[in-house]
Amino acid sequence: MTPPALRLRPLQHADAAVLAAWGEDTTFCQHTGWTVTSRVALHDFWVRQVEYSPGELIRLAVEDADDDLVGYVDLHGSTSGEKELGFVIGPSYRWGQGLGQRAARAGIAHGFNELALNCIWSEALVANTASVRILRSLGMQETGTGGPGVFLGEESYYLQFRTRRTEWTGYLER
Template sequence: MPRTDTMRLRPLSPGDEHVYAGWALDEEFRVANGWPERDRDGHLRHWRRLIEAPPPELIRLAVEVDEEVVGYADLHGLAPDTRELGIAIGPSSRWGQGLGQRAIKTALTYGFSVLDLTRIWAETHETNTRAKKLFDATGFIETGRHGTDTYRGEDVSLVQYAVERPY
């Protein structure tokens, strides 16, 4: 069967927790994404809660390529016209294949067309060069540098980005 390489977003569903909990065993992925150290059962419980009863401010969608889960995209917030975007591609062996850039573009399309957002913003750590390159490559504009957070064991500055809905 020929490979179509089709990316899509879909709601999280039962069974996805096994994929995401498996990524927690990938130390590079876990550390880069700030996931806590837990045993596999702890990660399974966490993901089951998100699937069964997501918080009202979080839209978390599975990112699939040819029906295989390769990540997730978050659109977070309660404002009617603005949300914060976050993505994760896993496991780390999938990094560097263009999936992050495609996931961001797909999430932007979803946010602007399905949710009718006018602005999508994102934030990353100053030292996260991979994320900064992704935001630059997908049309985000740096809007500020406010706050600090721990990333890979260091206290670093946060960089904010935004993109407006194209008209």
């Protein structure tokens, strides 16, 4: 049985409390690179993100079938017809359930269908095997390597991926 699709929607003020609570999940913060000074500071950060999102960043809440906020998807960049995909699922107890792949798929579909993008790219640290696996499973093509980075204290480097609208069509139905 196919799991129900996740829904994307604009972030709302009420989401700030949920996102701030994710900052109390040490495993989540270590994997995402979040630095948390306090729950209040994190809440204020997310309120600002809702109210003053930069024009080149489209950040959408990801909801499951029960209308629970389970993550967010970013489409970022100022190049015409092209954006970078990012995705986060939280808190960590939700990992390993296929939500990351479904959120990334929804983000790509939104980029092509709603934003009329021609190209979407992404990158993930090689040491972050779950994110690399997700990008590969979506049919994104590896295009090269990027700069260095650190994941869970391990030196790593970025793998870069890309897909075009014409390449993506077959993956919309899967």
